[in-house]
Amino acid sequence: MTEERGKDRLLSVERLSVSFKGDDGLIPAVKDVSFQVADNEILCIVGESGSGKSVMAKSILRLLPSDSAVYSGGRIMFEGSDLLTMPYELLRKVRGWRISMIFQDSMSSLNPVYNVGRQMREVLRLHHPELGRGDLASMAEELLNVVEMRNPSRVLPLYPHQLSGGMRQRIMIAMALVSDARLLIADEPTTALDATIQSQILKLLMRLREERGIAIVLITHDLGVVHMTADRVIVFKDGLVEEEASKRALFAQPKTDYTKRLLNSMPRLTPRRDGDGI
Ligand SMILES: Nc1ncnc2c1ncn2[C@@H]1O[C@H](COP(=O)(O)OP(=O)(O)OP(=O)(O)O)[C@@H](O)[C@H]1O
Ligand SMILES: [Mg+2]
Structure with a gap:
């Protein structure tokens, strides 16, 4: 499936570093992170709480508080332009028009x-x-x-x-x-929901990907969500990309101890031999 998805690179995060101003200097949150999102694929970003997933996601549209966040290096290339250095007037035309974002906390996103x-x-x-x-x-x-x-x-x-x-x-x-956004960034969109509703919302996102041809970056700490939706997966740890793999490879042959621990901590996620999943 992954191989059939668009090979065209839609988003390319290149050596991104993001820090926050602290009392004793800068505190790094995202460290030299690189990854790509292809047209029409679902990339899941998974990792424990505090590993930098949301900071990374918000950085893509420069949504971090400007008084405390420092984009200390890298580029975020989208449709040929670097979102990190793009003038604000142009960035506003990307936000919500070419890239849409949904957050876990819908209550604070709605008026x-x-x-x-x-x-x-x-x-x-x-x-x-x-x-x-x-x-x-x-x-x-x-x-x-x-x-x-x-x-x-x-x-x-x-x-x-x-x-x-x-x-x-x-x-x-x-x-x-x-809008006819090409990329949807969804940061824990189903975490607050019960299992049935979560599954409906995830299926909805997958259907929209099929019908509209959008790409989705889906951030979650739930490997069940990854198992259901992902084409490719990035594992985040301490602001670094710990592992990047196709979903199949991640579940079948995790490369790092950290990913193995993540998988082991959720034994019910081990795919059955018939491939029927969780
Ligand atoms: N506005 C901010 N000011 C200072 N530090 C911040 C800010 N936002 C995030 N951080 C720090 O950046 C680090 C990464 O936070 P982030 O919200 O990206 O984690 P996360 O992986 O999304 O976790 P979770 O799964 O709990 O949502 C944390 O150490 C956090 O304290
Ligand atoms: Mg988060």
């Missing part, structure tokens, strides 16, 4: 004082300024259908606190689909 319909219409209006309110509302409803939301017309007037975590996450995905 608590506006209902879902209004928030979706506002994002849609940015991309379709020519459309009137009625058309934007229909588009919002259509998008909720795409993300398999039940009763979209009943959901649009609701406020974020009136939704379940799974519903909020579907709305975040719907909003990420407004």
